[in-house]
Amino acid sequence: MASEILREISASDLLAETLKLKHAGYRMVAISCTYKEVMELTYSFDLNYDLVNLRILTDTKTELPSIGIIYAYSFLYENEIKELFGVNITGISPDYNDSLYKIPVKTPFGIQE
């Protein structure tokens, strides 16, 4: 069976770590978010079925850069997380400005206003 690694990194290291994985030939599998006391983002990457997960603990105020300049298709995940959790991801391209989902509640999975 394939291996699974989980590594915690800081938000400031996100682009550098992602770039290293891209250069090593990794495919981005998904970006996931969990909210309990903090926002917990997990960036998952695959190479030959081995999974590397980068974990970032953040809040909704801290700016988190989009990884769209490295993995262009991250925009869909980033739009979703921004819209459903309210994570402050900057530089998403294209940015759907909270209109990807047609939902009546703002950030239903995140902090409720």
Added chain:
Amino acid sequence: MGNRTIVPFGPQHPVLPEPIHLDLVLEDETVVEAVPRIGYVHRGLEKLVEKRDFQQYTYVAERICGICSFMHGMGYCMSIESIMGAEIPDRAKFLRTIWAEFSRLHSHLMWLGLLADAFGFESLFMQSWKLREEVLDVFEETTGGRVIFSVCDIGGVRKDIKKETLEKILGVLDRMEKELTEIAGVFLNDSTVKLRTRGVGKLSKEAAFELGALGPMARASGIEMDMRTQGYAAYSQLDFKPIIDLEGDSYARTKVRLGEMFQAMDLIRQCIGKMPEGDIKVKITGSPKGEYFTRLEQPRGEVLYYVKANGTKFLDRVRVRTPTFANVPALLETLKNCSLADVPILILTIDPCISCTER
């Protein structure tokens, strides 16, 4: 530059079995950009994990999709089993594989019918869906359900399949294979079908990788990626190779899915031939604690389950990343520079499941 027009496509459209909205920016008859909008069937199933315990959530997971229902249940159960370190009996692994491959057959046959319907080949649509009924009959006979089976459980499966039924299934497969060979011949050789699919929506291998394409969409562009080769369920004991094509167009995607249907039949036959005796379930006690990422190959491609458990009956998080969601960027790319008339075919060749995507 020609005149620019924005044409709203969906959420209600004759070719769309499920609602997705696209703003198609056109220059004359050519699409230059497509902007998606989803959320019309968002049910908050991930959020429901806060109100259903981890055993009950198996039933919720199965309701993520009406086509891959069994595989969603299986993916969720595999995640919990991995967190709890539970090894399910061999017979349960084989039974899960049989139902998973029948689900693939079901999904691909349904897709073939929808594709035929999209380009107006009604009799081909009818033949594909007629064959799909055979699969639903097998589901009904082995599980009692035709859409939601509720046979997958944490620790194994809830129902066994009798020896006589397995032998009957072999007969059904022989009959289906004969009919599918005839249908496949039309999809691959008919000139009108070729006109609508050949060279339409080309996606190179490099573009497929750069856009994160998955499943038949990626394999039709030459990417040999199939999560089943990881060996989950009984796949490590079966002989198979991912089916790929190099053309990357709608025709290649049709060809790959047809190939996968014959492969699914072969895998079911292998499972029946190698079916071990024994229990179908192990008892699970306690509550899960930890987190796990599970990936498996659904008919539309790789699905990812992330489960985080805190040692109580209620999970912290269940996250499902479905293949359709991952294939949307590739779809948006293939739509660029296509003719407005080809949009329905292109949307269908990713085999979109919006119900899965929105959860």
